[in-house]
Amino acid sequence: MGVIMNFLGYFMIWLAxxxxxxKPKVWQMCLYICIGANSQTFANTGALVTCxxxxxESRGNVLGLLKGFVGLSGAILTQLYHAFYGDNSKALILLIAWLPAAVSFIFLRTIRIIKIVRQPNEFSFARIEYIGSASIVLVLLFLPIAIVIKEEYNLWSSKKAALNDPYPVKVVTENPPALELSTSTPALEPSAPPPGIPTPTEKQASCMDNIFKPPDRGEDFTILQALFSVDMLIIFVAITCGVGGTLTAIDNLVAGFASEILLTKYKIPRPLLFTFVLLFSCLGHLLIAFGVPNSLYFASVIIGFCFGAQWPLMFAMISEIFGLKYYSTLYNFGSVASPVGSYVLNVRVAxxxxxxxxxxxxxxxGLRREAGQDLTCNxxxxxxxxxxxxTAxxxxxxxxxxxxxxxxxxxxKGDIYKKFREEAKATEINDMTSPGNGIVPLKEIRSETRTKKAVTGDGDSKTVTTTTTTVASMND
Incomplete structure (x- = not known):
């Protein structure tokens, strides 16, 4: 569905x-944009929910990485656009139409639910390996300095040539700025769970019978139980107020990793971090409101950071409180708070x-507004x-x-990931005891403990030695 919607929507825009x-009518063009833009829902659901x-147990890290990739994708697509089509601006729409659709179609079957398997020390690096990888990262981070040095050298050379030139008047033309692009990750569609995962055979109760009788937090809520939950209402209102403001004024990796570490080591709940992020964003809004000199840069950084931090925290909270069974639906329901807040605060207020x-x-x-004239405020x-x-x-x-x-x-304060570790342990035991893998099932092993005593010495000096031996044998 995501592939079809992405290609159909943007391809029709390109044709127009x-x-x-x-020449299409306005409502037709709006329909094309709606179809193409909403295809990113399939990308988000397919990649994020599956991961x-x-x-x-690492959902904070995963969410931080995935939302960070959304920001990186804009820069990557910009480079591909210039490589494929140069400065042909109309071809940009064609690129957005076919490239994400092609990537999604090619890698469609790689996105699937897999059983939980843990391997200790999966990534164990020696110190020299850490030094090597860190060096590579530092080189990549500081590589843009080469561009600065090159530009400074060119500027110095031009100034030196101007001093030696008897004709100081020059006409300098600059290249047009590179076109910036922001787009969503390729649409990825989750496949059905593997056949090895058991499904309940008992008759399910009607979804209308237990709407207001939710399970404990962390268990799998039904969709209606979650939607009518006070916790979901709180999350929705908070996101509407917080994300709506930051969208009016984008992404980063910090929130996912930091919240995961603080939650795991110090039991600091994600909702508390989410509250701090909202309070911190108020500082950026106030800087813009009062026009503090030279504060626009700081306000942009603060608001951009808070906008990116809110998403991983929100998606992680929904998955932890309401479970993962209906996470696809609940995750997208939480995402609706963003356009709601943006419409209210951006359109109706700002x-x-x-x-x-x-x-x-x-x-x-002393001017009068003419019909159809745009308004400009300074x-x-x-x-x-x-x-x-x-801010309010x-x-x-x-x-x-x-x-x-x-x-x-x-x-x-409890161990919210305990059940996932138990499921992984149970899966590991089942794999070890399954027939045909060369390992003897545990129920077929019988252990026997034998105790042997030996007395040495004579008279008043005697030593008693006890030897205990455990013998394991296979049952018939």
């Missing part, structure tokens, strides 16, 4: 832009207040009230999130 089909189910301030500036200048006042409202909404979201901290504090 290049004039190879009749979380395959690595349940857009309305911007137009209102722009009209005030036109009236103060100055800090254009967004001050909007970002103050966004984010504070409200952090308060709602703190309520979730109180509700789930006992749950996160």
């Amino acid at each position: 832009v290049t004039g190879q089909i009749a 979380v189910k395959n690595f349940p 857009g309305h207040l911007y137009d209102k301030e722009a009209l005030k500036q036109m009236e103060a200048s 100055g800090v006042h254009c967004y001050r009230m909007a970002f103050l409202i966004i 909404a984010t504070l409200f979201g952090s308060l709602i999130s703190f309520i979730l901290v109180l509700r789930t504090r006992k749950f996160y």
Whole structure:
């Protein structure tokens, strides 16, 4: 479905832009964009949900990596676009149409649920290997410095030539800036669970019978139980307030790894970290609202960090509190909070207040707005009230999130990954005892303990030696 929607939507847009089909109406173009853009839901669900189910105890790390790859994909696709099509801007749409669809189709069967298998010391590096890998990483990180050195050398050479040139007037043309692109990861569709996983044979109760009788946190909620849960309502409201604000003003890896370490070692719940992230984003909103000199860079970094941090935390919280059985549906339900918050805060709040301030500036200048004329607002006042409202909404979201901290504090103090370790251990034992693998099943082994006593010495000096021997033999 993701492959079909991605190719169909963007290919029709490309045909319309290049004039190879009749000029579409506005609603038709909107339909093409809707189909193409929503194909990323299949990519997110296929890759993210499958990885979380395959690595349940490392879900924070997995979510951080996957959401970080979303940001990297934009830079990668930009390079591929220039390599394939140069500066042909219309061909960019064609690339978005066929490349993600092709990658998804080729690797479709690699995305599947696998049974949990653990191998100790799976990645054990010696110190020299760590030094080598760290050196490679540092070289890659500092490689862009070569570009800076080259540009500085060219600038120095041009200045030196200008000093020696009797004709100082020069006409300098610069290359146009590279086109930036942001796109989603290729659409990947999860396959059905492997046949080895047992399925319950007992008759399932109706989903309407136990909506308001949810299981304990961490167990598998039904879809309706999760949707009508107070915890899900809290998460949804907090995301609407938090992500909506950050989208108005993107991704990083820190939140997933940091939250995983803090949860595993110090039992610090993810909802508490989520609350801190919302509070931290308020600082960025206030910097923009009051127009502090030279603060836009700091505000951009803060808001960008918080936006990226909220996603791994939200997806991990949903998987931990409501289980993994219906994670595909619940994960996408949580994602709906983002466009809801973006519409309310971006369109209804920021857009309305911007137009209102722009009209005030036109009236103060003695101008009248003509029909169809765009409004332009200049100055800090254009967004001050909007970002103050966004800050208030984010504070409200952090308060709602703190309520979730109180509700789930006992749950996160326990061992939330215990059942996954038990399942992995049971799977390992079943593999060892299954017939035909050359290993004797445990039920066929009988152990016998034999005790032998020996007395040495005479008179008052005697030593008693006890020898215990365990003998294992196979039953018939």
